[in-house]
Amino acid sequence: MMFRFALTAAAAAGFFVCACVSPGDLTAGENGGAAAAAALGRKNPIPADGKSLAAGREVYTANCADCHGPRGKGDGRMAKDLKKRPPDLTDPEVASEPDDVLFNRISRGRKPMPSFEKLLTEQERWHVVNYVHKLAAAK
Numbered sequence: 001m002m003f004r005f006a007l008t009a010a011a012a013a014g015f016f017v018c019a020c021v022s023p024g025d026l027t028a029g030e031n032g033g034a035a036a037a038a039a040l041g042r043k044n045p046i047p048a049d050g051k052s053l054a055a056g057r058e059v060y061t062a063n064c065a066d067c068h069g070p071r072g073k074g075d076g077r078m079a080k081d082l083k084k085r086p087p088d089l090t091d092p093e094v095a096s097e098p099d100d101v102l103f104n105r106i107s108r109g110r111k112p113m114p115s116f117e118k119l120l121t122e123q124e125r126w127h128v129v130n131y132v133h134k135l136a137a138a139k
Contacts, residue, residue: 040100040101040104041100042100042103043099043100044099044100044103044126044129044130045126046123046126046127046130048130048133048134052126052127052130052131053127053130053131053134055124055127056127056128056129056130056131056132056134057131059120059124059127059128059131060128060131060132063116063119063120063128064076064128066078067079067082067086067112067113068086068087068089069086071090071135071138072088072089072090072132072135072136073088073089073090074086074087074088074089082112083112084111084112086113089132089135089136090135090136090138091136092136094132094136095133095136095137099126099129099130099133102129102132102133103125103126103129106120106125106128106129107125
């Protein structure tokens, strides 16, 4: 009798947890959220001027360089510990990606890269997009 009560209580608790977690919470990491998806097709609202590039470099250095490397080559100090090597952000294929696509990738992430949608502001992510394009141009 006690076992059946415990099983029923556990099932009820599991149902409660499932009911309280929205589908967006389950997909926010690798698949990104609504804001990232909404950015597709959007024009970058931040001009790639010196101020934006400096801000982008600061955010990139703090959040991206450990894996992607200081120059975006995919050779950061943590890259060797990853199962999948980070892409070379200076590659012409990456450089030719439209701003909205890069913004979406930064926002959504893809294993082993985390989603930055909730870790960085929208402005910070657009600054990083501008900076990544500068890295590619410097190749």
